[in-house]
Every structure is written in C-alpha cells, then in structure tokens.
Amino acid sequence: MSTSTVDAAAEGILLRQVAYARSGDKGDTSNVIVIPYDERNYEWLRQHLTVEFVRTLFDKVVKGPIIRYEFRGICGLNFVMQRALEGGVSRSLNLDAHGKSRSNLILGMRIKADPPPAGLRLP
Amino acid sequence: MSTAQNKSVRIGCGSGYGDDLIELAVDMADRGQVEYLCMDALAERTLMLAQLRRVDNPDLGYDLRLEEVAHELLPMADKRKVKIVSNMGAANPGAAGRYLSQKAKEQGLKNTRVAVISGDNVRDWVDANNPVLSETGRPLSELPGRLVSANAYIGCEKIVEALGLGATVVIGGRIADPSLFVGPLVHHFGWSQDNWAQMGFATMVGHLLECGCYVTGGNFADPPYLVVPSFNRPSLPFADVDASGRAVLGKLPDTDGVLSVETCKEQLGYEIHDPANYLTPDVNANFTDVKIQAVNGGVAAFGATGLARPDTLKVLVGVDEGFIGEGQVSFAGLGALDRALLAQDIVKNRVEAIRRKGTIDEIRYDLLGVNGIHGDMSPMPKDAYEVHLRVTARSRDKKIAAAVAHAVEYVQIFGPSGTAGHRRSVKPQLTTYTCFIPRSAIKQSVEIL
Numbered sequence: 001m002s003t004s005t006v007d008a009a010a011e012g013i014l015l016r017q018v019a020y021a022r023s024g025d026k027g028d029t030s031n032v033i034v035i036p037y038d039e040r041n042y043e044w045l046r047q048h049l050t051v052e053f054v055r056t057l058f059d060k061v062v063k064g065p066i067i068r069y070e071f072r073g074i075c076g077l078n079f080v081m082q083r084a085l086e087g088g089v090s091r092s093l094n095l096d097a098h099g100k101s102r103s104n105l106i107l108g109m110r111i112k113a114d115p116p117p118a119g120l121r122l123p
Numbered sequence: 124m125s126t127a128q129n130k131s132v133r134i135g136c137g138s139g140y141g142d143d144l145i146e147l148a149v150d151m152a153d154r155g156q157v158e159y160l161c162m163d164a165l166a167e168r169t170l171m172l173a174q175l176r177r178v179d180n181p182d183l184g185y186d187l188r189l190e191e192v193a194h195e196l197l198p199m200a201d202k203r204k205v206k207i208v209s210n211m212g213a214a215n216p217g218a219a220g221r222y223l224s225q226k227a228k229e230q231g232l233k234n235t236r237v238a239v240i241s242g243d244n245v246r247d248w249v250d251a252n253n254p255v256l257s258e259t260g261r262p263l264s265e266l267p268g269r270l271v272s273a274n275a276y277i278g279c280e281k282i283v284e285a286l287g288l289g290a291t292v293v294i295g296g297r298i299a300d301p302s303l304f305v306g307p308l309v310h311h312f313g314w315s316q317d318n319w320a321q322m323g324f325a326t327m328v329g330h331l332l333e334c335g336c337y338v339t340g341g342n343f344a345d346p347p348y349l350v351v352p353s354f355n356r357p358s359l360p361f362a363d364v365d366a367s368g369r370a371v372l373g374k375l376p377d378t379d380g381v382l383s384v385e386t387c388k389e390q391l392g393y394e395i396h397d398p399a400n401y402l403t404p405d406v407n408a409n410f411t412d413v414k415i416q417a418v419n420g421g422v423a424a425f426g427a428t429g430l431a432r433p434d435t436l437k438v439l440v441g442v443d444e445g446f447i448g449e450g451q452v453s454f455a456g457l458g459a460l461d462r463a464l465l466a467q468d469i470v471k472n473r474v475e476a477i478r479r480k481g482t483i484d485e486i487r488y489d490l491l492g493v494n495g496i497h498g499d500m501s502p503m504p505k506d507a508y509e510v511h512l513r514v515t516a517r518s519r520d521k522k523i524a525a526a527v528a529h530a531v532e533y534v535q536i537f538g539p540s541g542t543a544g545h546r547r548s549v550k551p552q553l554t555t556y557t558c559f560i561p562r563s564a565i566k567q568s569v570e571i572l
Contacts, residue, residue: 020348022390027257033395057500080397088258091517122347
C-alpha cells in the first residue's frame, strides 16, 4: 500500500489504471472519449485530465484546437481534436489513418495527483 | 403495411461496416426475432472506394457483398419476414436495387419487395455551385484535383415512406448511419418526424447499433485491464426499443464477445463531438444525459433528447488527387533498426532524384515497430529486433508514385544486408472533402421495383 503510494507520487498514476477510452474520426477531426471504470472518479478525471494536459501529449500531431466535452450521463470526457489526422482517413498516409490507436496513446499518460483516486485497476 | 403503434419493437443491426460478415446478418434474421435489420455499409473511406468502382464501370459502385446478400440473406429475411434497410447501394443505389429485385424474383421470394431511395447524389449541384469546402475554407474550384463525386448525407424521410408503401428491402446510397434505424422506428411507432425528443432518442438507438460488433466486444479488449473471454463467435447487436424512450440492447444467444455497460458507454461516445449537438439529417440530438445501465437480459440506454434538425446537409465531395505509391521492406535480428535507418536514407536520396522528374505532393517515412503509427510521440529505442520500413508518397503522376514504391523495393538489391521481404503498391487517391447543401436543393425519391 505505502509502496504503491510512493510510486504514484513519483511517477504519477497511469490513466489506464483509472479509465478506458475509444477513439474515432470524422474527416480530419479525431475524438477520444475517456471513461472512468468507477464513476466516482469522474470528478478526479475532470480536475486532472484537462485540455492543457492532453495538449502536452498531442501537440506534435494536432494542428488545430482541442475541445473537451462532457458526457455527464455516462461520466465520459470527450476530447475533440481538429486538424488532427494528417488530412483524414481518405488522405492520410499514416497506417492508422482513422486514428483508432489514439485511445491507447492517451491511456499511457501519467497523472501526478495527491491523493490518488480510489479503486485503481491493476498496476 | 400497418404502422401499428406497439409499445415495443426489436430492431437489429445487420452490418456495421462495408466488409462486415453477411453470415452475422443471416444469423440475426434467423435467430434474432427482429422485425427490422438495418445494415450500415458506408464510411468516408468505403464510399470513396465505391465511387472508384463506379468510375471503372458505371453499372457497379454498389456494395461488394450484394451477391452474398441476394443469395444468403434475402431468402432468410423473406422466410422470417424481416425487413431490411441499408445504404449498401453506396455509389449506385439504382443498380443495387435492380440487382436485388431480380435475384428475389429468380429465387421466388414472394414476400420481398425492393425499394430504392435516390437523391443523395448531388454532384450536379456541387458542379453548378462551386461550394466552399470546410477543410480549406476556399471554393472547390481552387483545388487542383478533379471532382469525381458528391453525396449528401440524407435522413430517414424516404425510408419511412418506402416502408409505408410496403417495401421489405429498402436500399439507398449515403443515408446517414443512424437514420437507417431511425426510419424503421418512426415507421413502426407512427412518430412525427418533428418530434425532436423522439428523433433524438431514435438516433441514440441507431448510434449504439450502427457500428455492429463495436458494441458487442469489438475494439474493446485491452488485457489485462479489459478482458473479452472469447472472440470465437461474433454477434451483431439488437435493441428492444420502447416507445417511451428506453432501449435495451442485446446480442444473440450462444455467441461470444461481450455486451456490457462499458462497451455501450464507449460506443455512445464513438465519433461524436459535442454530445449536446450531434447533428444528423434527422435531428440535432443531445446525448449529454444519456444513461447506460445493466438490466436483466442486456444493457439499457435512455435519456436522449433533441432539437430541430439542421437546415443544411453535409456533403462528402470526392476529389481525384492522383495516386499513392507505397513500398515496404523488413529487417530482423541484431542491428535491425540501424539497417532500417540506412535503408531510409538510401530511399530519401533516390526520392530526391525522383523529385527532379515530377512532383511529389506528400511523402511519409515510417519505421513500423518503432514509430510507424504514433510518429514523433513514440519513444525511440536503441535497437529493435524487427523493423519494417514503410514509405508512402502521393503524386498526381502515377509514374512518380510508382517510382517511389520501386525505390523502396530496390533496397533489397542495393541496400543493407538481409532485407527480409518487400512489397509495393500503387493505388488511386480519391480524397474526401466536405461542404454543406441547403435541404431545398435535395430531391429525394422512392421507387418500388
């Protein structure tokens, strides 16, 4: 218990321990919805998974604005990123032209927060 | 046909994308006890591919699975009295409808009546009006590429009309994905198409079902965090839809995958932007307060609402932008990454020579296994046991695209040691742009064959 708290404070909590995600495309716009396993962690996510923080990860590929929308009913945070898919599915030369693996990218983010949220899933 | 305002109806998904398994649709028609089977077959990519097929042969351009649909699905749907609604007409709904109608007659399917919905093809309007494109903010005519196609996303109106006329198979082109489900629900319950709350709810049902297996365990497993016990036998989803605004999703018995609160939540947010303003041809839907709950026998979804539908419709404009040449070579064993980087340098030099012969509009170098998908966001390792160099280039000149692809392949002859396999291709590039068309400029029609 104390060991994992120390680790979490030093490295941050892996988003994948708190939430799951799915990403999709419309034209050159990518969206990634992030949903906590436990709805009680929604407020924690809202507080820490900000547009500014997500921007630090996606800044190299997202040329337009990033907007965060809230799916209140299901406790989901939806990040909508414009000019994000190198022209979109019909034009992008990227193997992942739909950006479907952007969800896996965001789940690798580490959030430094004290106290960490309750009910983390696996290390 | 009656528009019996029953309290509840079961509506099934028969296809979630353009290459979905028709056997799953047959299974749903056979065992699902559904009244309607709605089959989405189109996305931006698949519509462009269909347009390319129609360019090659004006009699084609419909879904490639139509022969299988005619021989495997139509007889089962006829037998079980399941009505089919689909956008499998793709780039050529008329030809698709004629084909299915003829096959139904040949097989003596007495209950089958095919209706074709036309009107999504708005190429003439786009040609005449030179609209401003959303992507560039400039008129279409300023693009160097040639206009190939223009299809408006159309809604449920003509599906409702066709079902009212007694059609059992309704086939169209770029009917919006959720509208394929909204149409049967509006027909069945006798709903008014300007009751925006009901249209918002019906759109939620369509949105949750339209991607097929994405709600029954596909695009979900991420072990050990998210586990799907078995993928052996897929099932498309269905929903028992209650007129009061509640739907319970389910999948077929004795199938694998998983349908859970988590899969439904993921699908609710899939490819949606602002949940309070999900614009479709039918409604401005609001999913902000949609709740997903586990219930006996499935997962319930409710709480959607909506506002008046938009006055304009989104149009997918297909523009010929030449060709994409692609070449790939693989390396394995000690020093694979260094050899792949050496190969990349060799190709870059050859590409400079190719550029002197013609224009490359865009080129991309990827080291698959290292940084081929997340690019600069990937951590760069010191070495990798296997690396796959992939080079892709877009050019209006087919010879230039082909030359880049060949330059990659040639690495196996004059390049680093141990080139472990190579492949190359040249494909036409039809790019999707978007614009908006006033509703009044669209002329939709239904034809019963």
